[in-house]
Amino acid sequence: MERKLLVGILGNLGSGKTTTWNTFFGRNVHTGKNIRYININDVRIPVFLINGAPLERKTNLEYILPEKDPQIVLSSFLYHKDVKKSFDYFISKGYELYIIWLNPGYADQNDKVLFYNTGIINYLLSNEAIVSVKNGKKIPELRVSEMKNYIFSWFIDQNLGSDKS
Numbered sequence: 001m002e003r004k005l006l007v008g009i010l011g012n013l014g015s016g017k018t019t020t021w022n023t024f025f026g027r028n029v030h031t032g033k034n035i036r037y038i039n040i041n042d043v044r045i046p047v048f049l050i051n052g053a054p055l056e057r058k059t060n061l062e063y064i065l066p067e068k069d070p071q072i073v074l075s076s077f078l079y080h081k082d083v084k085k086s087f088d089y090f091i092s093k094g095y096e097l098y099i100i101w102l103n104p105g106y107a108d109q110n111d112k113v114l115f116y117n118t119g120i121i122n123y124l125l126s127n128e129a130i131v132s133v134k135n136g137k138k139i140p141e142l143r144v145s146e147m148k149n150y151i152f153s154w155f156i157d158q159n160l161g162s163d164k165s
Contacts, residue, residue, distance in 0.1 A: 002158075005154050006090045007147060010083070011078075011136060015136045024148070035048055038151075040151065048072070048074070049075070061090075096128075101121065
């Protein structure tokens with residue numbers, strides 16, 4: 001079975017999700033309809049971008065994603081009690097999750113309720129997600145570098161590692 005990866009940015013409105021993707025691609029980017037390619041360490045890697053969290057857009061992932069599951073999806077996620085439905089979608093499709101949570105508790109009156117009562121982070125961890133917490137107010141290049149290193153390592157392991165014999 002082919003492995004698939006979801007790289008997500010989880011945060012509130014204005015936390016730095018779009019800034020992260022714009023920095024990642026080196027220009028302003030929007031959700032597309034097609035796979036795009038990124039070059040990391042001279043390796044061409046196919047990705048599908050969802051810039052603009054489905055909850056913010058009030059739309060379902062099924063309407064955004066292509067018919068065939070992309071191997072790597074990059075997506076924004078709104079830190080909201082209903083975000084688990086979006087993660088459920090990817091988990092049910094067999095994606096491994098690598099999530100960067102931006103600005104937990106930064107000027108957010110609902111953070112404790114979402115964290116303790118809704119248990120979003122515990123839910124992710126119980127589904128074997130890797131969760132990294134970052135300050136979205138700091139320069140985005142640091143978190144983008146971390147993301148690219150993870151994607152590169154994952155992609156090499158999946159597609160080029162150990163000759164798959």
